[in-house]
Amino acid sequence: MIGGREAAFAFRSTRSSSPVASQSSKMATGRTQLQTFLWVAALGLCGTVLALLTVAFVRAYSARPSTAARPAFQALKDSQRRVEAAFTPRERRELKLVLQGAIQLQTVSFSADDQNTTALAEFGSYIQKAFPAVFASTFIQHEVIGEYSHLFTVQGSNSQLQPYMLLAHIDVVPASPEGWDVDDPFSAEERDGYIYGRGTLDNKNSVMAILHALEFLLRRNYQPHRSFYIGLGHDEEVGGQKGAKKIVAKLESRGVRLSFLLDEGSFIYDGIVTGIEKPVATIAVTEKGAITANLTVMLEPGHSSAPPKRTSIGILSEALTKLEQHPLPNLFGHGAEIMMFEQLAPDFRFPLNIIMANLWLFAPLVGKFLEQTPTTNALVRTTTAITMFHGGIKSNVIPPSANATVNFRIHSSQTVDEVLEIVDKTIDDKRVKIEAEDAFDPLPISSWDDHTFGVQVFRQTILDVFPEVGSIVPGVCIGNTDSRHYGSLTNDIYRFNPVFFKNTDLPRFHGLNERISTENYEKQVEFIFQLIQNSDINPPTESHASLHEL
Numbered sequence: 001m002i003g004g005r006e007a008a009f010a011f012r013s014t015r016s017s018s019p020v021a022s023q024s025s026k027m028a029t030g031r032t033q034l035q036t037f038l039w040v041a042a043l044g045l046c047g048t049v050l051a052l053l054t055v056a057f058v059r060a061y062s063a064r065p066s067t068a069a070r071p072a073f074q075a076l077k078d079s080q081r082r083v084e085a086a087f088t089p090r091e092r093r094e095l096k097l098v099l100q101g102a103i104q105l106q107t108v109s110f111s112a113d114d115q116n117t118t119a120l121a122e123f124g125s126y127i128q129k130a131f132p133a134v135f136a137s138t139f140i141q142h143e144v145i146g147e148y149s150h151l152f153t154v155q156g157s158n159s160q161l162q163p164y165m166l167l168a169h170i171d172v173v174p175a176s177p178e179g180w181d182v183d184d185p186f187s188a189e190e191r192d193g194y195i196y197g198r199g200t201l202d203n204k205n206s207v208m209a210i211l212h213a214l215e216f217l218l219r220r221n222y223q224p225h226r227s228f229y230i231g232l233g234h235d236e237e238v239g240g241q242k243g244a245k246k247i248v249a250k251l252e253s254r255g256v257r258l259s260f261l262l263d264e265g266s267f268i269y270d271g272i273v274t275g276i277e278k279p280v281a282t283i284a285v286t287e288k289g290a291i292t293a294n295l296t297v298m299l300e301p302g303h304s305s306a307p308p309k310r311t312s313i314g315i316l317s318e319a320l321t322k323l324e325q326h327p328l329p330n331l332f333g334h335g336a337e338i339m340m341f342e343q344l345a346p347d348f349r350f351p352l353n354i355i356m357a358n359l360w361l362f363a364p365l366v367g368k369f370l371e372q373t374p375t376t377n378a379l380v381r382t383t384t385a386i387t388m389f390h391g392g393i394k395s396n397v398i399p400p401s402a403n404a405t406v407n408f409r410i411h412s413s414q415t416v417d418e419v420l421e422i423v424d425k426t427i428d429d430k431r432v433k434i435e436a437e438d439a440f441d442p443l444p445i446s447s448w449d450d451h452t453f454g455v456q457v458f459r460q461t462i463l464d465v466f467p468e469v470g471s472i473v474p475g476v477c478i479g480n481t482d483s484r485h486y487g488s489l490t491n492d493i494y495r496f497n498p499v500f501f502k503n504t505d506l507p508r509f510h511g512l513n514e515r516i517s518t519e520n521y522e523k524q525v526e527f528i529f530q531l532i533q534n535s536d537i538n539p540p541t542e543s544h545a546s547l548h549e550l
């Protein structure tokens with residue numbers, strides 16, 4: 001994932017002892033008070049508005065997502081020929097070694113024009129050796145796109161079924177050895193049941209899990225019924241212009257329409273959501289938008305002995321101060337984040353269940369609560385980050401110009417234009433020139449209901465592989481992924497990494513000691529192994545879905 005973490009770390013437990021949570025005890029106290037406040041608010045209501053509460057209870061317990069679609073799906077599933085995962089000890093060893101080899105190749109993206117192309121080329125040869133069945137298969141076509149990205153077309157036996165697509169990326173962000181528990185972030189060292197290394201979560205785990213799951217299916221003589229594509233981008237961390245964009249262009253030229261697409265993004269949150277005991281599988285249905293804005297002030301240069309009242313630096317500083325002091329509005333309840341809270345409502349312990357089931361009433365209160373930490377704040381509004389500032393040339397010269405860069409991440413209920421209009425009004429100073437670049441709107445919200453094929457497949461596969469998961473809910477990605485380039489191929493894009501994510505994992509993303517447990521990695525491979533088989537089922541709702549599309 002690029003530039004930001006997924007937002008569901010949300011409601012980080014106040015009992016948490018993670019480094020991030022303890023960064024600010026003030027914030028933690030604030031949160032405890034807020035939680036108490038929520039309790040009091042709810043209990044207060046209990047005492048006074050009995051009728052309202054009755055409604056609330058009914059809502060809380062009727063909001064549970066319907067499981068009606070499952071039995072039919074199950075019945076069909078049993079009529080198909082399935083192969084068992086049941087990985088042997090030898091296969092499990094192979095899984096680990098092959099992942100370690102992939103981590104050891106330093107496929108680093110330093111910037112859009114500076115990538116380790118030696119390692120990217122080596123990666124291409126590496127997967128050919130590691131997955132002989134995939135590369136030898138008569139019904140799988142492999143293409144190298146944009147020199148280092150890979151596109152696989154797996155031809156299913158039933159061409160009537162609409163294909164789907166799995167995405168992952170090969171490149172990683174830089175890592176220097178300082179601060180790591182292991183000697184080298186590219187050694188892929190195993191310690192206490194974990195493989196440590198850059199890319200173990202973001203995102204070589206997915207690259208290797210997809211290919212290995214397919215390899216094991218082929219070795220068990222499985223041929224998929226439904227066609228699918230695998231897209232492995234090589235520049236996701238620096239925007240995906242050379243990889244993902246070109247893969248999309250190729251598929252567009254072939255007239256491909258996808259049933260759904262699955263990329264990295266969100267996780268199975270374990271012990272992270274306050275008030276929910278069981279792990280929560282969060283599948284992101286959208287991503288925030290972004291704007292990189294350059295602010296420039298130009299004034300006549302002169303000598304500092306007779307200065308004008310204001311210099312370019314002073315004027316620009318004032319504009320930036322206004323931006324920080326007037327954040328964009330809290331929009332909790334107006335965007336896709338509400339779906340997650342509503343669907344999770346019945347799983348919260350009392351009284352949070354009542355509050356979440358009645359966001360029509362409590363949204364402002366919950367919104368205020370979520371504002372308190374940077375990650376949850378990112379969920380409720382368009383965020384503002386001043387990232388660069390330049391000004392001045394000499395200690396006794398009036399600066400001719402000053403400029404700054406501000407990075408906005410756009411809430412799913414706003415657009416680039418709306419944000420720029422608000423920014424303009426907030427700064428309200430003609431001397432400050434604002435130029436937007438790299439701007440894109442929040443991504444469209446993918447379908448989330450019992451009739452959506454992708455959602456059925458994810459639900460079934462999570463039930464099959466992770467029985468301990470208590471809830472499966474839609475979420476919002478506050479960072480961006482390669483999948484944002486795929487909007488022309490499908491409306492149903494999902495972002496999910498089938499990996500357990502605990503409080504202490506938060507700083508590992510793009511940070512120190514990134515790691516995955518070998519047990520979890522095997523489960524991730526099994527997830528893809530079952531997902532491919534579950535996608536071969538032709539559920540009763542699909543004819544409805546395709547009719548809908550015509």
Ligand SMILES: *[C@@H]1O[C@H](CO)[C@@H](O)[C@H](O)[C@H]1NC(C)=O
Nearest residue numbers: 104105106107108116118119
């Ligand atoms: C590039 O990758 C190769 C192979 O993994 C490695 O030997 C080399 O040190 C890397 N170079 C940089 C600058 O990261």
Ligand SMILES: *[C@@H]1O[C@H](CO)[C@@H](O)[C@H](O)[C@H]1NC(C)=O
Nearest residue numbers: 293294388403404405435437
């Ligand atoms: C915006 O600022 C950045 C950083 O100074 C610079 O690299 C970029 O070229 C600028 N873009 C425009 C359109 O001025």
Ligand SMILES: *[C@@H]1O[C@H](CO)[C@@H](O)[C@H](O)[C@H]1NC(C)=O
Nearest residue numbers: 296390391392393401402403
């Ligand atoms: C930003 O300001 C610095 C210092 O005044 C100047 O050197 C630089 O060229 C400016 N950059 C842009 C993109 O305007």
Ligand SMILES: [Zn+2]
Nearest residue numbers: 001002202203
């Ligand atoms: Zn990533």
